[in-house]
Amino acid sequence: MSTIAVLGAGKIGESLLSGLINAGYSPEDLLFTERYQQRADELSERYGVRGADLPDAVRRADVLVVSVKPQDIEALLDETAEIVTPDKLVVTLCAGLPTSMFERRFAAGTPVVRVMPNTPMLVGEAMSAVSGGSHATESHLELVERMLGSVGRVVRVPENQQDAVTALSGSGPAYFFYLVEAMIDAGILLGLPRAVAAELVVQSAVGSAAMLREGEGHPVIMREGVTSPAGTTISGVRELEKHGVRAALIDAVEAAHSRSVELGAKHRQDPGESD
Ligand SMILES: NC(=O)C1=CN([C@@H]2O[C@H](COP(=O)(O)OP(=O)(O)OC[C@H]3O[C@@H](n4cnc5c(N)ncnc54)[C@H](OP(=O)(O)O)[C@@H]3O)[C@@H](O)[C@H]2O)C=CC1
Numbered sequence: 662m663s664t665i666a667v668l669g670a671g672k673i674g675e676s677l678l679s680g681l682i683n684a685g686y687s688p689e690d691l692l693f694t695e696r697y698q699q700r701a702d703e704l705s706e707r708y709g710v711r712g713a714d715l716p717d718a719v720r721r722a723d724v725l726v727v728s729v730k731p732q733d734i735e736a737l738l739d740e741t742a743e744i745v746t747p748d749k750l751v752v753t754l755c756a757g758l759p760t761s762m763f764e765r766r767f768a769a770g771t772p773v774v775r776v777m778p779n780t781p782m783l784v785g786e787a788m789s790a791v792s793g794g795s796h797a798t799e800s801h802l803e804l805v806e807r808m809l810g811s812v813g814r815v816v817r818v819p820e821n822q823q824d825a826v827t828a829l830s831g832s833g834p835a836y837f838f839y840l841v842e843a844m845i846d847a848g849i850l851l852g853l854p855r856a857v858a859a860e861l862v863v864q865s866a867v868g869s870a871a872m873l874r875e876g877e878g879h880p881v882i883m884r885e886g887v888t889s890p891a892g893t894t895i896s897g898v899r900e901l902e903k904h905g906v907r908a909a910l911i912d913a914v915e916a917a918h919s920r921s922v923e924l925g926a927k928h929r930q931d932p933g934e935s936d
Pocket residue numbers: 668669670671672673674694695696697715728729730731733736737754755756757777778779780831832
């Protein structure tokens with residue numbers, strides 16, 4: 662079993678630790694680094710996983726999962742560039758950042774795999790997309806796919822699709838939560854108690870997601886199944902169309918994509934460098 666170190670155990674790093682433990686990984690095989698002692702103590706208490714400082718984590722782990730914000734990456738690279746050796750596997754979860762950036766900073770030949778997961782990893786329902794850098798072999802990719810497969814679903818994509826993945830499934834949970842939040846507000850407007858409105862909306866979301874996962878039909882067919890002639894749903898759907906909700910969602914995902922590209926831009930060697 663490989664030792665996995667989560668470098669930066671914030672929201673997504675903690676989701677990974679929690680998901681791996683729920684999936685049966687031993688806390689003995691996991692490490693994390695955090696800047697603040699209080700946060701480190703909380704995580705150790707919650708998951709029974711050891712905190713370490715960066716050099717120690719890099720030395721002891723086989724797999725280094727980089728999960729700091731893109732804005733903090735330079736500081737992390739400065740601290741680790743000299744000590745990461747090609748026998749380690751670097752897995753980056755950072756939005757926008759190309760594998761080539763890590764390859765340039767670490768020792769020649771260091772394998773890097775870029776992953777875009779999402780926070781439902783916390784409950785074993787992540788969607789992760791995986792792309793290998795130029796030194797990542799099939800067995801590196803398989804190792805990462807096994808690790809992420811234990812906390813959700815995994816697809817392999819060419820790296821030049823990772824900005825689109827980031828916009829769609831990386832950020833995606835936020836859009837679903839936003840929708841749920843707005844629908845609960847609608848229930849409140851109609852006079853339902855908040856707890857009842859929340860239960861109605863959340864279970865409707867879970868049920869709809871289960872139907873989508875069963876894959877019995879296209880989403881359009883399923884929506885048509887709810888939309889009776891001269892019924893209630895079509896009155897609601899007309900309002901969604903009037904307010905341009907479909908176009909707003911497409912614009913939202915496109916804006917997230919642009920931001921992912923922008924986050925990576927300053928880390929490319931030249932502006933034309935592709936992923
Ligand atoms: N949140 C999400 O849904 C997703 C996030 N990602 C990617 O994951 C990365 C992390 O995002 P997220 O978890 O939301 O961000 P957070 O800010 O919650 O987590 C980052 C963590 O890294 C810590 N950190 C920063 N620098 C260092 C360092 N040098 N050494 C050790 N720890 C450090 C931060 O500590 P401190 O609090 O002290 O700053 C923080 O706890 C980003 O690159 C993001 O693009 C990918 C997919 C989904």
